[in-house]
Amino acid sequence: QILHCSLEIEQRFNILAAVQHGGGSIMIWGAFSFSGTLELQVVQGRQTAAGYVQMLQRASLMTEGPCLCGNSWV
Numbered sequence: 001q002i003l004h005c006s007l008e009i010e011q012r013f014n015i016l017a018a019v020q021h022g023g024g025s026i027m028i029w030g031a032f033s034f035s036g037t038l039e040l041q042v043v044q045g046r047q048t049a050a051g052y053v054q055m056l057q058r059a060s061l062m063t064e065g066p067c068l069c070g071n072s073w074v
Contacts, residue, residue, distance in 0.1 A: 029055060033068040 027043040041055050056062070 029059070031059065031061065031065075031068065035068050038064055038068070 027047075028040045029043055030040045031038040038059050038061065041059050043055065044051070
């Protein structure tokens, strides 16, 4: 309950918060270059070093990286 102290002294109001649209967030990772793109990856939960490596493996970055950026890509 919230007590408002304006002209409406001592009137109590019940206010309920509601999220009707959205309320969540999503993190994605992707790679692109002049030569093409890799499939977007959805980051699940908190990103850890091990999770990042797994995501890069799922994205086939090690095999597709040279196709996107040439053999000297980092």
